[in-house]
Amino acid sequence: MALLTTDLPEMMTQTACSSSQLRQLSRSMVRHLGVLNSACGDLPLSPVQAHALFEIGRQPLTIKELAYKLSIDKSNASRAISHLVEKKLAQSQIHPRDNRCLVVQLTPAGKKLLAKLDTQQNQLFQEILAQLTQAQTQQIEQALMLYNQAINNAKHQSGCLIRQARAQDDAAIAQVIRAVSAEYGLTADKGYSVADPTLDCLSQIYSQTGANYWVIEVEGRVLGGAGIAPLANNDGVCELQKMYFMPEIRGKGLAKRVALMALDFAREAGYQRCYLETTAVLNEAIKLYEKLGFIHLSAPLGNTGHDACEIPMLLNLKPA
Template sequence: MLQAQLKPANLVVTCNQTHSTMAQTDAPSTPAKPVIHAKQTAESGSSAQLRHLSRYLVRNLGMLNAAFGDLPLSPVQAHALFEIGKQPLTIKELACKLSIDKSNASRAIKHLIDKNLAQSQIHPRDSRCLVVQLTPAGKKLLLKLDTQQNQLFQEILAQLTPAQTSQIEEALMLYNQAVHNAKHQSGCHIRQATAQDDAAIAKVIRDVSAEYGLTADKGYSVADPTLDCLSQIYSQAGANYWIIELDGRILGGAGIAPLANNEGVCELQKMYFMPEIRGKGLATRVALMALDFARETGYQSCYLETTAALNEAVKLYEKLGFVHLSAPLGNTGHDACEMPMLLELNQ
């Protein structure tokens, strides 16, 4: 996602305040740290409703039926027909496209071959595997299937205005992307940082900073004297830090802390991600967790400082609702970060 200085996807580096600001713990206006929010521990009403709608949609589209419409194909076989109709595929490639296991994909292919709807041949570049393509009969059935589905969706869309159709399309694109991200985040564990994580977190910040030229002499947070004891800094009231762990390794994190001398304002800080976890939507996910924490803690707004060189990071912040400020808030000590931004949390 991030290009130029931040080339790989979803690497987000915020320029955060200095240790003197971060260490402030006795500001009277600082909200108290809440218990982990219910959104992380119990199913919310919106989550339950979305699950219900998803189940209902699957049922009403006939995905639980033995046959797909009035054709002699199961839903999996019909989807296999669609994908092979686009281009010849191996079993592994088909399984990946349909998000099913290889044995399920193999059974679907066997059915299509047995019905003379598909045929297999040795892969032209790998003699160890087979590639499957449609036969003339398969192409004919695909045309019938496509016509059937077009008619079905025309009847559905006839119930909606063009504006409603566009709204549903946009919402489904967002939902599909969220499902995709959740799948690819499998195995990544997000939790609050502890003292045992300090060395690993500091290493992530130093490694990523070095990778992208964010040197200490330029005023980036890698120069922070408290870098090796972040759990202590983020244990103050109104602060928190989340780490991302994969296979027992800490590979990223982000934090929220109060902005000194600015009542009701927090700062989004120290978002760093190693290459292994980039491109999975984790930057957005962790940022949303941090903003949820900020709201529940009682902050009215969230501040950050970044630089125009981090173009994709800026795009993420804008997508989250941050607006550009003409001047920085407070004195964070990071002159190199010329782009201050603010999000009103109660809008």
């Protein structure tokens, strides 16, 4: 699937450079915060034990729940709890609603040590924040929130393969579009894109110059996708098209990820603006488009044939 002006390797190189810098910053931050140390400050706790102490202090937890909160395996969580119990900082008891598992809570000694841990960490971060203006602190907080969300999304997207559509995907893509359209009442008789005569041969449609379609595959099944194509009779304008996702893959940040891939493709292909049409029933999609920078238009561009999509939007494709 051809680009207008440049090649995908350039996009990949730019991403690799940003990734390398971010990895370096992340490593440096982890080291400076003492995460690699054997003890957490001057307290008799390893970093994992300190994190476990904090989470159990918020509420009693099972080993499985603690492992999930700390993003570690159950054996690692079990060892952390065993050490806390040995130090009489925590105690376990039969779960009140499931006698097959144990729930862990802090002892009075554990609560006392947690208070010391909080004081120690508060002092550390006060010293760090003293180096920054209030505006810089807010900027870092916002950036870390985005970074943390991206990490969570990447974790939840494990097992999801995003790739270019192939001819053998046509039937599956069409089925996804029809299923999601039916779910939201976007029927063919109302003029929605599910009525497009090309729905069963999308790979051919998106093989034209300046077009592309990506599918999301999970365990061999195509469960979603989105595409970019030139907007007819509008030079320099592309259209974000046919973004559909089955319920199984929603809530993982995949819509944003695929949209960003599509917009990067559009920039590299030389487009100046990206257009789309949607409808009010797709409220979550509209929110995503707004967050990506799309603005609402008072009238549609061109004639896409989707008269029922009453919400036209446009994005100026500034360099990424």
